[in-house]
Amino acid sequence: MVDNNINKKQIVTYMPENLQEALExxxxxxxxxxxxxxxxxxxRKSPSGLIPKFDKNTLFVNNIEELKNINKDDNYINIGAGCTLSQISDNSIIPDYVKEVISDFASLGIRNAATMVGNICNASPAGDTLPLLYALNAKLVIKSLKEEKIVDIKDxxxxxxxxxxxxxxxVTEIKIPLENFNKFYYKKVGxxxxxxxxxxxxxxxxxxKANVVEDIRIAFGAVAATIVKSDDLEKRFVGKTLEEINSIKGDITDEYAKLITPIDDQRSNKNYRKKVAINLLNDFIKQLS
Ligand SMILES: Cc1cc2nc3c(=O)[nH]c(=O)nc-3n(C[C@H](O)[C@H](O)[C@H](O)COP(=O)(O)OP(=O)(O)OC[C@H]3O[C@@H](n4cnc5c(N)ncnc54)[C@H](O)[C@@H]3O)c2cc1C
Incomplete structure (x- = not known):
């Protein structure tokens, strides 16, 4: 049966050409x-062949040039909300570990259209860019007509x-703090x-540095309602040698296991998710040496 509700309300499509117009x-x-x-x-898909159902006026942001910039300042890499994953991946200032995560995301056709900010605002626990952005302590610039604020992605x-x-x-921009890392480990299980x-x-x-952990970030996707990352547990690695970490590894993985509370769904079940998540954590710790 065809739902004709869509015809009852006139839907307006806005295509602003600049940010000021969009904010207004x-x-x-x-x-x-x-x-x-x-x-x-x-x-919002409709039965095959019909236009998707948008029940509210819709604002397209992909004509807004100000949202398509990628640049670096003294503290951050700044990625405009209108940048597609392909544009981000093709940009020379983007670190290789960001590119690695993007290369496992969907297919090239989707990456040519999809934005990182869309992935964030969709807020799925399975969103592929989210564990990385949490691990990097990324921030988001949010604008309204009257104010601008910057919030941590975890908030x-x-x-x-x-x-x-x-x-x-x-959301107008993602800000990734500029920091140096010499170990990167990413696994998407699909x-x-x-x-x-x-x-x-x-x-x-x-x-x-010289066998001692100076900084470490650990984030799990699709194993809880939001991305799992614990500043407190990360601190337990910092300042320790790899030998010292090996001796407390069991305690730390037990603590992470308490935070990992997956669900059963059509893609997997909670036992599998939990077991594999802890295996990946152990594998990452092993590969630090
Ligand atoms: C075939 C297929 C494969 C996919 N594979 C993957 C995958 O491997 N991994 C994965 O994580 N996802 C995947 N997805 C989901 C999707 O591609 C991503 O979540 C994508 O990043 C969404 O970006 P978008 O620009 O298309 O967002 P849109 O669909 O345009 O928007 C998504 C949400 O973000 C909001 N939004 C967008 N921009 C802004 C803004 N500037 N300010 C405020 N709100 C905003 C929208 O209102 C909406 O709520 C897939 C989707 C398809 C169809």
Whole structure:
């Protein structure tokens, strides 16, 4: 049966050409913000052959040039919200570990349309860029007509599909702190190599000097309602040699196991997710040497 509800309300499509225009629109009207549309078009799909159902006015952000910049300042790499994953990956200032995560994301066609900010705002625990962005302590620039604020990604996402953005606000930029790491470990566990949604994922990054851990970040995707990352547990590695870490490894993995609370769904089950997550953590620790 064809649902004709869509015809009952006139839907307006806004295509602002600059950020000021977009901010003025969202200040007056409640809209759905559409970037690449790779989540929204699927979430709002209609029976085959019919146009997707958008029940609110829609604001396309992909004509806004100010959102397409990638640059570096003294403290951050700044990625505009309108940059597609392919544009991010093709840019020479983007670190290789960001490119590695993007290369396992969907297929080239999707990466040519999808944005990293869309992945963040979709706020799925299985969003592939999220463990990396949490591990890097990324921040988001949020703008409304009247103010600009910068929030940590961990404070932005509040649950599956949920975030703190108000109706009159838009994410304009991702800020990745500039830091040096000499270890990077990433695993996406999916049904197949390409175009698979993660059963779970793991990111481990670290900086070691003369066998001592100076900095370490550990993040798990799709094993809880939001990304699992613990500053407290990371601190237990810092200042320790690899030999010292080996002797406390069991305690630390037990603590992580308490934070890993996956669900059963069509892609996997909680026992598998938990076991593989802890195996990946152990493998990362082993590969620090
Ligand atoms: C075939 C296929 C394969 C996929 N594979 C993967 C995969 O491997 N890994 C993965 O993580 N995801 C995957 N996805 C999901 C999707 O591609 C990603 O989540 C993508 O990053 C979404 O970006 P987008 O620009 O298309 O977002 P959109 O669909 O345009 O928007 C997604 C959400 O973000 C909001 N939004 C977008 N931009 C802004 C902004 N500037 N400010 C505020 N809110 C904003 C929208 O309102 C919406 O709620 C796949 C999707 C498809 C269709």
């Amino acid at each position: 629109i969202i200040d007056k009207d409640e809209v759905i913000i559409l970037a690449g549309g790779t989540d929204l078009m699927v979430r 932005f996402i509040t649950g599956p599909g949920r975030h703190i953005l108000n109706k009159n606000e838009i 049904t197949r190599k390409a175009t698979a949604i993660s059963k779970l994922s793991f990111v481990g990054i670290a900086r070691l």
